[in-house]
Amino acid sequence: MDAILLQILNGLDKGSAYALIALGLTLIFGTLGVVNFAHGALFMIGAFCAVTMQKLLSLEKVALSETEKTPWGTPAEIRTPYITDWFGDFGTVLLEYSVLVSILLAVPLMMIVGVVMERGLIKHFYKRPHAEQILVTFGLAIVLQEIIKSWFGANPIPQPAPDALRGMMDFGAWMGFQAGTIVYPLWRFVYFLFAAGIIGAVFCFLQFTTFGMVVRAGMADRETVGLLGIDIDKRFTFMFGLAAVVAGLAGVMFTPIVSPDYHMGMDFLVLSFVVVVVGGMGSLPGAVAAGFLLGILQSFASMNEVKQIFPGIDQIIIYLVAIAVILLRPRGLMGRKGVMET
Template sequence: MISPSLFVTELLNGLTLGVLYLLIAAGLSVIFGMTDIINFAHGALYMLGAYLGLSVIGVTGSFWLALLIAPILVGVVGAVMERLTLHHIYDRDPLYHIILTFGAMLMITEGVKYVWGPQPQQFSTPAILAGTATMEMSMLSISYPIYKLFLIAAGVGVALLVWGLFKFTDFGLIVRAGAQNPGTVRLLGIDVSNYFTLVFALGAALAGAAGVLAAPFLSVSPSMGDSILIVAFITVVVGGLGSFRGSVVAAILIGLVESLGNLLVPELTGFSVYLLMIAVLLVRPQGLLGEYKVRQASTKVSFDEVIPPVRVTSKTGLAAIAVLMLVPLGIGIVWSSYYVGLLSLIFVWALLALSLDIVMGYMGLLSFGHAAFWGVGAYVTVLTTVHYTDLFPVALLLAAVTCGVIAWGIGALSIRLTGVYFAMITLAFAELFHQIGVTWSEVTGGANGLIMPIPQMFGINLGDTVVFYYLTLAILVGTYALSVRILDSPFGRVVKAIRESERRTASLGYDTNKFKRRAFALSGTIGGIAGSLFAGYQWFVSPETLHWVVSGDAVIAMMLGGMGTLFGPMIGAAVFIGISEGLSAYIPGWRFLLGLFLVLIVMFAPRGIASLPRVISKSTGDARSRLFGDSDEIDIADYEQTAAKEGENE
């Protein structure tokens, strides 16, 4: 029996959480409303706010000054971030914006670790708000921290302030008009682009304020922004993208579901929020109060140039395979077996990046949840070999099928929602699996993970570095060849047509959702194979494999290499693993560089490494065409040679 006092306490806890979510989601929603950008750096800005607050208190000793100054500083950081990067690429597809803000998130997180250190820090409650308030009534006897009551009041105050700002001021009017139609506002003589910066600063400042407010009752750590970002995404999805009222309702609802849910159904602790999201997606995909109307053009990915995948049977493809097949022969002579093992790891990551490219580069759907396939693939493999059979191929197959089915299911739930929605929802689903990996310890081993027997089949030891190398190489080449085939098939044509214009494809008579689900299932299957091989690589699995960092890394690898090319992401995976293995030992903040790299790629080379040969040959093209005449022919030949070289460098 739950006592009324406990119930009311949990109700208040729910409200506290809800207000916090509201502050985060409000900033996200404000930025999205004006710019159509989902800011993946929002959680990092929130975390930065908490740390800046800590420092302001350290200098001035005043919580109130911190609450004033830290959000302003975060706002400035937001403005600078917008001015330097997003400001110049608003005309691009929003998926690039998402990836860019993801890079910014890495940079902010690493920057904070560098300045304040990676350990969690204490943020003391201001004296005036310390202690508890007690209330005694006939049936109720509650004592509740004053600070949390203050947080609820402050949150409501900030929300009202934002609402008033948009409703009653000229600034609000211009921003609302600009969100509807920037062109018209510009014609009225107002420089809208400055307002984009201001709105971004405002959203960032809101995140910063939330950070300072949350700091006294949550611990301050560099990862504090991660979980809250995901809840904020869920809030926005549940409330309806672009609806401020929706965000308010959803934030409070989620806060209550979380606290009361834990009280009433403790078995679902950690899952209730995800279940709420799934329920809303099933019943009202546009969100509780939202009308789903992301601008038509905003869900369209188009490339300036088509870079066809290098065929396995082409000279370049065969040469690359031949070189890679010879690599193990050099063990002990040219290099040690460590590098052969590293190459296997690269092949496994190449598979993951390839699987992501199929949905992102060819269908225009950005998945931020490929960690789910990577991790589930790994877990299924380990569990199968531990409990059922020591035949590794059986485990691999099972992992592939399981992930295909899971991807199909996620697709069935969320694929109706394109673009920005899809990125958020896949992230949330992956986090759900991460949660399962951590909590369901009887099966998954919890945070400790599971050890797997050395992979083998029919007496062949697949754990041997060289054998495993050839196994992964064979699977990679096979999967790549199959993917090239599939994207050239009637199915692949339709998938590409959907990327170019979903509306048009539907009007020709295609059930585009069906094609999208299938392509996502295909991608999930390949992701599962990659995860399975990863388990085979390290003979071990832990919830790390399900962490969103994996999804982010896969996106980085894909972008680095060049999306929409199939071979590009594989090169990207090689570079990515090379950087992480090479730099992580020497530079503690190497992820900062990774973030910077990602931002620069989005800004200046959106097609990544795969496009570099063309970019270079374009700039030297004049001289060449004078020498050889037909420049087009030479470009392609030159490009294939360079690709071959890159293959060798792997």
């Protein structure tokens, strides 16, 4: 029982990342009809917003020591972070909470990146076949990850969670089991809550604002909305930016879980596409539900008891589910009839 609950928790935080990326992918596909293979790169850029913020806050005043030397005989460097020099204890707190602080950088930056990407490149491919959209966005993803690699190197760069959120949660004690039997990293739970908050905010935005209503109308019938004198293209560009922000925030908050490196977007991209297909192309609730479902399934498939019966199942479970869904229900679990069925 303990093991099952632990794997459900695991699946929830993994599923949170899948769901956030898939949500952005679905927003873009639903509004613009574009299959965006650069979406994983947006997740990666978001993660590097956290790295950038940490580097900015860690900028150091470097002085050469007159007494100490390096092992190779040059004067040793004495490094003092500017932030603690300027702000004292508050500077130390800022540095410790750099992952959360970097959200302030990620939101505007990801919006700009999204809008520039859409206006500068993607819009030229609206009328082109999906295969061409995939090729160009995949190429863009490679370019973006190579740029990140040239700036930050190829090695993972650790981003510690704040001390206060670094500990463990004793779910066992909470749920009436023996204390210490089900413990889970606090930050992963924070990530799940954060993802739930973002997903809720996006749904509320689409459901309860005039802007969201127009966007939903545009998704249903773009031409008619255009005929009403509404510049739907501008709103869809904003939605592209919003999808980039969602992916970016997913990346920022994921950095204490997996140390970011330039390739992390690609690691998530294919799985997230499978999530979108399983959930139903263009279906926002489908993307979210499939994200959590596949995250949990993947976790269960990794249990030793399951792997002893089906060796290697953990590596293919998501694809098996995708095959089954495509065969039995091509529009996906919650997809609209007719979308991607021909």
